[in-house]
Amino acid sequence: MKSSIYIALDFHTKKEALDFLDVHQLNEAPVKVGMQLFYREGPLLIQELKKRGHSIFLDLKLHDIPNTVYHAMKSLAHLDVDIVNIHASGGLDMMKAAKKGLEKGSATKIPLLLAVTQLTSTDDLMLSNELLIKEPMEQVVLSYAELAKRAGVNGVVCSVAESKFIKQLCGTEFVTVTPGIRLKHDHADDQKRIATPSQARFSDHLVMGRSITQSKNPKAAYKRALKEWNHEYSETTN
Numbered sequence: 540m541k542s543s544i545y546i547a548l549d550f551h552t553k554k555e556a557l558d559f560l561d562v563h564q565l566n567e568a569p570v571k572v573g574m575q576l577f578y579r580e581g582p583l584l585i586q587e588l589k590k591r592g593h594s595i596f597l598d599l600k601l602h603d604i605p606n607t608v609y610h611a612m613k614s615l616a617h618l619d620v621d622i623v624n625i626h627a628s629g630g631l632d633m634m635k636a637a638k639k640g641l642e643k644g645s646a647t648k649i650p651l652l653l654a655v656t657q658l659t660s661t662d663d664l665m666l667s668n669e670l671l672i673k674e675p676m677e678q679v680v681l682s683y684a685e686l687a688k689r690a691g692v693n694g695v696v697c698s699v700a701e702s703k704f705i706k707q708l709c710g711t712e713f714v715t716v717t718p719g720i721r722l723k724h725d726h727a728d729d730q731k732r733i734a735t736p737s738q739a740r741f742s743d744h745l746v747m748g749r750s751i752t753q754s755k756n757p758k759a760a761y762k763r764a765l766k767e768w769n770h771e772y773s774e775t776t777n
């Protein structure tokens with residue numbers, strides 16, 4: 540799969556999301572559909588995005604008992620998207636069940652299965668004080684990545700800071716997808732572990748929401764992110 544920046548379509552309705560893509564001529568861009576939009580618009584939205592030719596990351600982050608996740612993944616497989624995900628903190632059996640459900644439910648190609656290691660809205664302080672995980676973030680993320688690999692998962696969602704080390708530990712084929720990406724000077728909002736596209740060279744794919752969707756010129760912001768990621772962007776010439 541080609542390295543891509545997935546635009547997070549965090550909109551309320553299908554109309555808002557499709558209008559955004561049309562108005563800003565982002566009809567070629569890979570997109571990420573999360574809970575906000577999917578819970579309202581469901582499979583019909585996925586069908587419409589597929590019809591328009593988008594590569595789709597369905598970001599529902601399943602986390603439940605293995606049997607439930609198995610059946611949920613079997614259902615999601617029918618949507619025929621490109622990427623789906625689960626939380627690694629659901630454990631080895633849950634991740635194995637997700638993979639099995641996906642294989643069982645897929646008619647043609649099996650979507651890439653990713654495990655979320657630690658959300659990019661979590662920092663070390665929260666990890667320790669709220670989640671009561673006393674090891675440093677990097678160690679936790681690496682250990683979850685290794686567990687995901689053991690379960691047969693194809694890759695992980697992680698921050699820029701861990702991508703390189705995950706590749707060293709799990710191999711270059713093990714996919715890393717990184718959200719929490721901001722163009723320089725953009726607000727972090729609720730994200731804690733953020734980075735610019737140019738700092739993300741070890742990640743296979745990026746996810747960008749507000750830096751693009753809330754920009755005055757989303758198309759220009761998207762193009763700039765792609766250029767920065769490919770190290771072709773210079774502030775003096777742009």
Ligand SMILES: O=c1ccn([C@@H]2O[C@H](COP(=O)(O)O)[C@@H](O)[C@H]2O)c(=O)[nH]1
Binds near residue numbers: 547658659718720749
């Ligand atoms: O660790 C994670 C996992 C998923 N996300 C999702 O990515 C986008 C990021 O949106 P921004 O507006 O660029 O902050 C959002 O849909 C999250 O649900 C994440 O941020 N971190």
